[in-house]
Amino acid sequence: MTFEELNLNTPLRNAIEDLGFTKPTPIQEQSFNVIGSGKDVVGIAQTGTGKTFAYGLPILKNLPFSKQDNPRVLVLVPTRELVVQVVEEFEKIAKYINVRILGVYGGTNINTQKQAVAQGLDIIVATPGRLYDLAVSRTLQLKSIQKLVIDEVDVMLDLGFRHQLLNIFDILPERRQNIMFSATMTKDVDELITDFFINPERISIAVSGTPLENIKQERYNAPNFYTKVNLVNHLLEDRDTYSKVLIFVAYKRMADRLFEQLEASYYGESCVIHSNKTQNYRLRSINQFEQGDNRILIATDVMARGLDIDSISHVINFDTPEYPENYMHRIGRTGRAEKEGHAFVFTTENELEAIENIEELMQMKVPVLELPEAVEISTELIEEERPQLKEHYNPLKRNKDEDAPGPAFHEKKDKNKKENLGGKYQREIAKKYKKPKTRGDKNYNKRNKKRR
Numbered sequence: 001m002t003f004e005e006l007n008l009n010t011p012l013r014n015a016i017e018d019l020g021f022t023k024p025t026p027i028q029e030q031s032f033n034v035i036g037s038g039k040d041v042v043g044i045a046q047t048g049t050g051k052t053f054a055y056g057l058p059i060l061k062n063l064p065f066s067k068q069d070n071p072r073v074l075v076l077v078p079t080r081e082l083v084v085q086v087v088e089e090f091e092k093i094a095k096y097i098n099v100r101i102l103g104v105y106g107g108t109n110i111n112t113q114k115q116a117v118a119q120g121l122d123i124i125v126a127t128p129g130r131l132y133d134l135a136v137s138r139t140l141q142l143k144s145i146q147k148l149v150i151d152e153v154d155v156m157l158d159l160g161f162r163h164q165l166l167n168i169f170d171i172l173p174e175r176r177q178n179i180m181f182s183a184t185m186t187k188d189v190d191e192l193i194t195d196f197f198i199n200p201e202r203i204s205i206a207v208s209g210t211p212l213e214n215i216k217q218e219r220y221n222a223p224n225f226y227t228k229v230n231l232v233n234h235l236l237e238d239r240d241t242y243s244k245v246l247i248f249v250a251y252k253r254m255a256d257r258l259f260e261q262l263e264a265s266y267y268g269e270s271c272v273i274h275s276n277k278t279q280n281y282r283l284r285s286i287n288q289f290e291q292g293d294n295r296i297l298i299a300t301d302v303m304a305r306g307l308d309i310d311s312i313s314h315v316i317n318f319d320t321p322e323y324p325e326n327y328m329h330r331i332g333r334t335g336r337a338e339k340e341g342h343a344f345v346f347t348t349e350n351e352l353e354a355i356e357n358i359e360e361l362m363q364m365k366v367p368v369l370e371l372p373e374a375v376e377i378s379t380e381l382i383e384e385e386r387p388q389l390k391e392h393y394n395p396l397k398r399n400k401d402e403d404a405p406g407p408a409f410h411e412k413k414d415k416n417k418k419e420n421l422g423g424k425y426q427r428e429i430a431k432k433y434k435k436p437k438t439r440g441d442k443n444y445n446k447r448n449k450k451r452r
Contacts, residue, residue, distance in 0.1 A: 001029050009061055011096035019092060025050040026205045032058050035179060040200035042193055043181040046212050046332060049205065051181040052089040052308075055149050059123075060094055069120035070144040071102075076128055076168070078155045080105040080279055081286060085308060086125045086151065099123065106130045107279040114139040128156065128164040135171055145172050149179045154325060157188045169196055183332065184325040215335040216342045219355065219366040224385050226378035227371075228318055228346045229261045234375050235316075235344075236266060236296065243313045244289070247298045248330045250319040252276050255298050257382070258318060262296060270296035301326050308336060315343040320351035324361040 002023055003016050024032070027045040034041050035058040045051060059073055066072070077083055087103040094101065100121040104113045106129050113130070117140050124131070124140070134140035150156070156165065178197050182189060193200060222228045236242050249255045252274040259272040271285040271294045289297040290309050301321070312334045321327045327345070335341020345366060347355050359365050371377070 006032050006057070008057065012057060012061060012093060015093045015095040015097075018095065025054070027051055027203065028054040028057065030203050030205070031055065034201045034203065035059065035177075036062055038177050040178040040197045041180070041203065042197065042200045043179075043203045043205075044183070044185055045181070045203075045205040046183055046328075049212075051151065052086055053093065055151075055179050055181060056090055056093055059147060059149075060090075060097060060099065063099065063122065065098060066122065067120075068144065069118075070141045071121050071124040072144050073123040073147045073149070074131075074142065074145050074172075075123065075125040075149040075151060076131065076156070076165070077125065077151045078127065078161065080107060080127060081282060082152065083125050083127060084283065089308075090123060090125070101125070104130050104134060105279075106133075110134070128161045128168060132164055132167055135168070142168075142172055145176055147177045147179065148172060149181070151181050152183070153180050153192065154182045154184050154186050154189050155329070157186070157192070162188070162192075165192070183328055186325065212332070212335050212341070214338060214340055215331055216340070217331065217345070217366045218343070219345045219347060219368045220371060221348075221368060222346050222371065223348060224378060224380075225257075225382045226380050227375070229258065230375050230378060231346065231371065232258075232262070232316065232318070233265050234372055235314075236262075239295070241313070243295060244292070244309075244311055245296050245314045245316060246289075246309075246312050246333050247296065247316045247318050248321070249298060249300060250321070252300055254319065255300055259298050262298070266296065268294075270294055270298060272298040274300040301330070309333065310336070311339070312336070313342065315341070317343070317345035320345055320347045320354045320358070322354055324354075324358045327358045328361070 003013065003021060006024065006029070008016065025045075027043060027049050031041060031043050031054045035055055041055075043051065043054065045054075055075075063073065075086055077086055083103040083105045087101055090101050100119075101123045102113075102116055102121045103125045104117070105127045110130070110133060113134065114137070117124075117134060126134075131140070135142055150165075156162075178200065180189075180193065180197070180200075220231060222231055232247065236245065247258065249258055255272050255274045259270060262270045271288055273282050273285045277285070285294075285297065286309070288294045315331050315334045317327065317330055321330065331341070331343040334343060345355065345358075355366065
């Protein structure tokens with residue numbers, strides 16, 4: 001099938017021709033008419049198969065011109081970078097359509113975004129947190145939302161957005177079309193569909209967790225961090241083959257640590273991105289990598305979520321991800337748009353269980369390669385790799401009970417040594433002074449005299 005057979009209107013057809021696309025991907029072909037019908041849709045397809053256009057084209061085709069200020073289409077995505085990308089994709093296919101599109105996300109001035117919202121819009125692309133902030137402040141009215149798109153929903157739930165998603169569902173109109181796209185189907189995603197979707201049409205291009213066939217996967221067993229660094233340095237020496245390399249690591253500290261190591265060998269060729277970096281720094285790193293100014297990009301899983309960067313030659317999993325779904329998202333950054341891709345995964349002895357879970361999800365084994373002879377096997381360990389010494393018995397170390405603070409035994413001050421005599425005290429005072437000590441005592445004495 002070609003795009004002409006999808007019965008696109010002239011503005012959309014012209015935009016697609018400008019982009020040089022002639023043939024829709026399977027997910028685009030199968031979801032176009034279903035989304036256009038207004039039914040709830042759940043789409044499962046491997047990352048890199050054009051899911052943004054799969055929902056963007058039918059939405060724009062059926063979105064009439066309007067001058068109203070409140071948005072009619074809401075697209076929720078998990079990360080700031082994905083907001084920017086989805087807005088850019090919408091703007092490409094809406095080139096000849098009079099439609100107002102805005103992206104909002106955290107980490108930037110909310111007042112600037114409030115001003116942009118107040119000018120009116122048709123489509124809003126947002127991260128859940130910032131969208132909810134704008135809605136609660138009543139700057140953004142969601143009462144006109146007709147279509148809700150949740151992109152990379154499994155990632156949102158992994159990142160802890162479930163509570164925010166439920167809050168957003170509560171303030172959206174009940175009568176709306178729900179559209180969800182994901183590369184993997186998890187138990188949490190299935191529960192979300194059951195609770196909020198109405199008899200959705202399921203479009204599954206591949207079994208959840210199936211990797212693209214055009215991505216070649218290989219694995220190296222490496223004992224520790226510094227051996228992995230030596231292996232990366234060895235691979236990157238071939239600049240022609242490894243022309244655009246995306247390296248994934250487990251966490252932010254590891255990203256900075258690896259960046260320092262690679263800068264020593266390939267100064268000015270690498271950049272790093274993780275959630276502690278400012279938004280401008282993150283976007284600048286992506287742009288430099290995309291334009292070829294840097295051929296190496298080191299990233300945490302924040303980059304594995306749907307970002308589309310052309311012609312990534314290799315994806316290197318410096319750490320074997322704990323969750324198999326994350327591995328699928330990572331390797332999906334290469335081999336996009338039916339191009340050939342290549343992915344490596346480095347595995348230590350402690351990560352063997354993780355790679356077994358990944359292979360079980362994919363229903364295939366990742367071939368293991370021997371470490372090249374030129375790669376030095378290091379014996380130096382980083383802090384996280386060093387064994388934790390546990391002292392079973394130390395006569396000089398006190399027990400926890402001994403360390404705990406005990407009761408405070410000290411002499412009371414003289415003023416605190418007085419005996420509390422209760423009612424008897426009042427009688428003793430009356431005898432001593434022959435008159436009431438307080439007004440209450442005075443009244444008490446008057447009553448007693450009358451009784452006598």
